[in-house]
Amino acid sequence: MSGLLGYLQMGAGAFSAQSAGVAVAGRNLANVNTRGYSRQRVQLEAELSAPLVGGVRANEPSRATSALLSNRVRQGTAEQGQQRALAASLEGLEFSLTDRGQSLHTALGAFFGAVSGVTSSPSDELARVDVLGRARELATSFQRAAQSINDARTDADRQTYSLADEANRLMTQIADANRNLTSVRDPVLEDQRDQAAQDLAELTGAVARIDPDGQMRITVGGGEVLVDGERAAQFQVSPNLNNSGRSRLEVVDGSHRADVTGALGGSLGGTIQFRDGTAATAAQELDQLAFDFASSVNAAHQTGAGLDGVSGRALFTPPTGVTGAATNLALDPTIANDPRLFAAAAAGAPGGDNTNALAMLGLKDQPAAGGNTRTFFEEALRTVSNVGQATRAAVSDRDVADARADSLANARDALSGVSTEEELAQMTAFQRAAEASLRFISTVNEMLSDLVSQL
Amino acid sequence: MRVTEARMMQLAADSFTVARDRLARAQSRLASDQAISRPSEGVAAWAEGQRANLRAQLSDGHETAIGRARDGLVETDRALETLGDALAQSRELAIQGANGALSAEDRGFMSATVRALRDAALSALNTRGPDGAPLLGGSALGTPFDASGNFTGNAAVRVVEIGEGHLQETALSGERLTAAHGVDILPALSALANALDTNDLAGIRGSIGTLDTATSQLSDVRTTLGARLRALDDAEDSRLGLMQSLSEVRERTLGLDPVDGAAELGRAASALEAARASAERIFTLAQNR
Numbered sequence: 001m002s003g004l005l006g007y008l009q010m011g012a013g014a015f016s017a018q019s020a021g022v023a024v025a026g027r028n029l030a031n032v033n034t035r036g037y038s039r040q041r042v043q044l045e046a047e048l049s050a051p052l053v054g055g056v057r058a059n060e061p062s063r064a065t066s067a068l069l070s071n072r073v074r075q076g077t078a079e080q081g082q083q084r085a086l087a088a089s090l091e092g093l094e095f096s097l098t099d100r101g102q103s104l105h106t107a108l109g110a111f112f113g114a115v116s117g118v119t120s121s122p123s124d125e126l127a128r129v130d131v132l133g134r135a136r137e138l139a140t141s142f143q144r145a146a147q148s149i150n151d152a153r154t155d156a157d158r159q160t161y162s163l164a165d166e167a168n169r170l171m172t173q174i175a176d177a178n179r180n181l182t183s184v185r186d187p188v189l190e191d192q193r194d195q196a197a198q199d200l201a202e203l204t205g206a207v208a209r210i211d212p213d214g215q216m217r218i219t220v221g222g223g224e225v226l227v228d229g230e231r232a233a234q235f236q237v238s239p240n241l242n243n244s245g246r247s248r249l250e251v252v253d254g255s256h257r258a259d260v261t262g263a264l265g266g267s268l269g270g271t272i273q274f275r276d277g278t279a280a281t282a283a284q285e286l287d288q289l290a291f292d293f294a295s296s297v298n299a300a301h302q303t304g305a306g307l308d309g310v311s312g313r314a315l316f317t318p319p320t321g322v323t324g325a326a327t328n329l330a331l332d333p334t335i336a337n338d339p340r341l342f343a344a345a346a347a348g349a350p351g352g353d354n355t356n357a358l359a360m361l362g363l364k365d366q367p368a369a370g371g372n373t374r375t376f377f378e379e380a381l382r383t384v385s386n387v388g389q390a391t392r393a394a395v396s397d398r399d400v401a402d403a404r405a406d407s408l409a410n411a412r413d414a415l416s417g418v419s420t421e422e423e424l425a426q427m428t429a430f431q432r433a434a435e436a437s438l439r440f441i442s443t444v445n446e447m448l449s450d451l452v453s454q455l
Numbered sequence: 456m457r458v459t460e461a462r463m464m465q466l467a468a469d470s471f472t473v474a475r476d477r478l479a480r481a482q483s484r485l486a487s488d489q490a491i492s493r494p495s496e497g498v499a500a501w502a503e504g505q506r507a508n509l510r511a512q513l514s515d516g517h518e519t520a521i522g523r524a525r526d527g528l529v530e531t532d533r534a535l536e537t538l539g540d541a542l543a544q545s546r547e548l549a550i551q552g553a554n555g556a557l558s559a560e561d562r563g564f565m566s567a568t569v570r571a572l573r574d575a576a577l578s579a580l581n582t583r584g585p586d587g588a589p590l591l592g593g594s595a596l597g598t599p600f601d602a603s604g605n606f607t608g609n610a611a612v613r614v615v616e617i618g619e620g621h622l623q624e625t626a627l628s629g630e631r632l633t634a635a636h637g638v639d640i641l642p643a644l645s646a647l648a649n650a651l652d653t654n655d656l657a658g659i660r661g662s663i664g665t666l667d668t669a670t671s672q673l674s675d676v677r678t679t680l681g682a683r684l685r686a687l688d689d690a691e692d693s694r695l696g697l698m699q700s701l702s703e704v705r706e707r708t709l710g711l712d713p714v715d716g717a718a719e720l721g722r723a724a725s726a727l728e729a730a731r732a733s734a735e736r737i738f739t740l741a742q743n744r
Contacts, residue, residue: 032461091495098493105505109512116516119615120523120625123596124586345594353594354613361616364513377509381502388494388501395495406469410462417459 004448010047010055011441017044018437020058021430025423032423036195038063038416039423040187042430063187064416067210070194073408074201074208078265080405081202083398085270089156090278090391096148097282097384104286105380107141110134112364118344119361122354123307128339132331135315139329142290146326149283153246156275160247163203163268164235170200171218175232178215182230185214200226205265221263224251246275278390283326285383289369290326291319293376296368297360304343304356306335311347460741467734474730478723485720490711497708504709507701510619514701517694520615523585524625525687528680531590531627534579535677538632538640541572542673545644546666552651552659559654566651573644577604580629580641591629599629604641606633617690619697625687627680637672638665 024042031037040061047055097103114134117127177193180186193216197208200218206226208218218227226233233253240248240261249261249268261272298314305311314332319325335341345353369379484490494501548565551557557565581598583589592599592608599608610630617623632640643665650658 032459094493094495105509106512109509113512113516116513116616117519120520121584121586121588123588127586349611350593350595350609352588352592352596352613353611354615358614358616358622365620377506381505385494385498385502389498391495392498410456410458413459413462414457417457417462419457419459421460 004444004451007444008441008448011437011444013047013055013057015434015437015441017042017056017058018430018434020061022427022434024061025427025430028418028423029420029427032418032420036191036198037418038065038187038191038194039418040064060185061187063190065194066415069408069411069415070198071208073405073412074198074206076401076405076408077198078201078205080398080401081266082205082270082273083394083401085159085267086274087391087394087398089152089271089274090387090394093149093152093274093279093282094384094387094391096152097145097387103384104138104141104145105377105384107134107138108364108377108380111138112361115357115361118342119354119357122344122357123351125339128342128344131342132336132339136331136336139316139331142286142326142329145286146283146290149279149286150327153275153279153283156271156279157247159271160249160268161237163271164237164249167200167203167268168234170196170203171226171232171234174200174216174218174227175230178227179230181214201266203266203268205269220251220260221265221269222258222260224258224260224263225253226251243276278387282383282387284322285379285386287322287325287327289376289379289383290329291322292369292379294319294325294329296363296366296376300356300360300363301343303347304359305345305347305349306341306343307345307351308340309348309351310341311343313341313343315342463737464734464741467730467737471727471730471734474723474727478720478727481716481720481723484711485713485716488711488713488716489709490716491709500708504705507704507708511698511701511705513619514694514698517617517619517690520625521617521687521691521694524615524617524623525684527584527590527626528684528687530582530584532677532680532684534576534582534590535673535680537579538576539670539673539677541576541644542640542666542670544572545569545647546663546670548651549647549659549662549666553656553663555656562651562654562659566648569644569648569651573604573641573648576644577602577641580632591627591632593628593630600641604645605639606630610635617687618693621690623686623690624683627676627683631676631679632672636675638668640669640672643669 021042021044024040028039040063042061043059044056045059047057111131111134114127114131118124118131121127173196174193177189177196181189181193197206197216197218200206201208204220204226206218206220208216210216215229216227217225217229219225224233231253233251233256236250236252236257237247238250239245247261248259249264249272251258251260262276264272294316295318298316298318301315302312306313313335315335317328317330317332319328344357345351346355349355364377365375367373367375369376370382374382491497491501491504548569552562552565577600580591580600581589582591588596589599589608594611594613595608597607599606601607606629608629610628612624612628613626614622615625617625630636643662647659647662647666649655650662
């Protein structure tokens with residue numbers, strides 16, 4: 001009789017194990033669309049059969065994952081995040097600098113065209129009004145271009161604050177998951193931790209590893225620790241006075257503080273790379289061009305005389321320095337209100353003289369920009385072309401990163417994704433096995449009943 | 456490789472998005488007639504196109520300069536023609552007036568005629584252009600010839616850029632009509648009129664030689680004017696050729712070949728249709744399961 005009771009126990013254990021299989025298949029089906037979920041498989045293990053019972057038990061479900069693949073997915077996601085952020089910012093800046101009819105090089109051409117008009121008719125008020133109008137438009141173009149670059153950098157700055165907040169949330173989530181996983185091994189919690197690590201990689205380029213103790217540790221460029229077991233550092237964003245008040249990112253953990261502004265990857269890294277790289281260079285080049293242009297034109301204008309015979313006036317408000325020259329470029333207010341003061345004539349020459357206007361027109365062909373190596377137009381073209389070149393490279397890199405991320409996503413899905421058909425098949429198999437176990441229990445029960453009735 | 460339904464549907468949706476973006480880009484290019492609108496689409500071509508745009512912009516300025524200069528020189532030539540007529544008629548009157556048989560009264564009438572001719576020439580030579588500047592004053596803005604016919608302007612000649620790197624003198628100074636280049640022409644007419652008024656036969660006969668010199672001097676001035684007009688015409692011909700060339704450069708670098716544009720639009724539309732059909736099939740299969 002004790003043998004029959006043992007069989008009964010075996011049947012119950014088998015039913016329980018098969019039911020676990022049904023449950024796991026059901027859980028997989030329920031999470032078919034859950035982001036970051038890894039399909040699970042119940043691990044059935046045969047019980048030892050001595051003396052004559054044996055049976056089966058269900059161990060804890062295992063996740064269909066690969067640490068190596070997860071690592072590669074995080075790397076691919078980090079690269080994708082960085083290139084997408086960089087490409088998006090550069091595309092926006094390039095668009096604003098080349099918006100038809102508002103480009104700097106178009107305004108330069110219009111200005112010199114108007115100066116040409118004055119050389120033909122130096123005493124003609126309409127020609128003078130036209131040249132001042134074009135000069136004003138040119139100054140506006142410089143201001144607009146500088147504003148576009150500044151706006152783009154300011155947007156990038158704002159993004160660093162919000163991205164850093166999101167990164168902090170993820171780091172805290174990972175540390176909490178590490179804490180909870182020390183007491184209970186929950187595959188879903190592990191999935192959530194993995195997903196948070198992937199999201200953090202996309203944001204910061206962070207590198208994660210799972211140590212033998214099951215705890216996830218995360219570092220960022222330069223080896224700064226973001227998460228160490230249950231402990232999470234925090235990103236702190238503050239204005240950097242050495243960089244015109246632009247944001248600086250530091251990793252803060254207790255009394256430890258490290259500047260990681262230039263060492264990040266992911267979206268944050270791409271955003272900062274745009275802000276402090278191409279955009280910063282474009283701003284500097286634009287300011288230098290504005291400074292060189294205003295200085296050269298003013299020097300030429302000052303040697304000439306207006307219709308009132310007075311010389312020594314500047315056409316543009318003299319720049320005080322290179323930084324901010326584009327933003328501050330403006331027509332001299334005295335000349336702006338009186339076209340007669342435009343210095344078309346040579347000093348001491350009558351009002352019909354056009355010598356000085358001709359000299360100003362000649363500036364268009366002189367290499368007075370780019371360290372006296374390029375004309376103003378070529379320098380303006382070069383500044384915009386540099387942004388275009390960077391955009392082209394970033395878009396290409398983004399496409400490559402997207403393709404790689406897609407490929408890794410396919411690989412991850414192949415390993416860890418939930419297939420509805422597979423799970424339904426699994427569920428059916430476990431269901432049949434559970435039914436068979438119930439049948440076995442019923443048979444043993446009948447035998448026990450027969451035996452008891454004989455006693 | 457194992458592919459789940461969810462992944463298939465995601466890939467189908469992504470493909471549809473990519474195809475739709477491609478179609479949008481093709482439509483935008485065809486509508487704008489531009490293959491390249493910003494440097495990231497082709498840095499070298501974009502830069503070359505912008506350089507062509509600038510040269511075309513400046514060439515428009517050259518067209519204006521040529522037009523204004525041409526108008527000024529044509530007006531100047533009319534004024535010089537009036538002066539030439541005055542010189543020719545005055546010379547005839549001088550020859551007649553040198554005849555001792557004429558009476559003082561006759562010479563008086565001749566003097567009045569010469570003065571009228573001189574005044575007409577003076578008025579013509581003091582003509583101002585559309586910008587209000589005198590045609591023959593050099594760079595001075597005042598009236599070039601005073602009431603006595605003396606030149607009060609200067610010898611400056613306006614130089615203007617009429618082509619790429621092409622500077623050209625585009626006006627004449629009334630200084631060419633003064634003793635610096637022969638004789639003071641208008642005062643010479645006044646001198647003849649005075650000689651006729653005072654029956655100064657020697658003075659009248661002397662004027663004939665002066666007027667001959669003036670006529671030759673004027674001929675030189677008009678020859679120079681003609682050369683400058685021809686230079687302007689040549690510059691305009693060159694400019695038109697340059698504009699044609701620049702238009703071709705812009706078309707080649709920035710423009711969209713309509714056949715290529717239409718072909719790409721067709722390909723993009725086909726790709727979108729294929730992506731849509733594929734997505735529909737995948738979604739139907741998933742639904743049937």
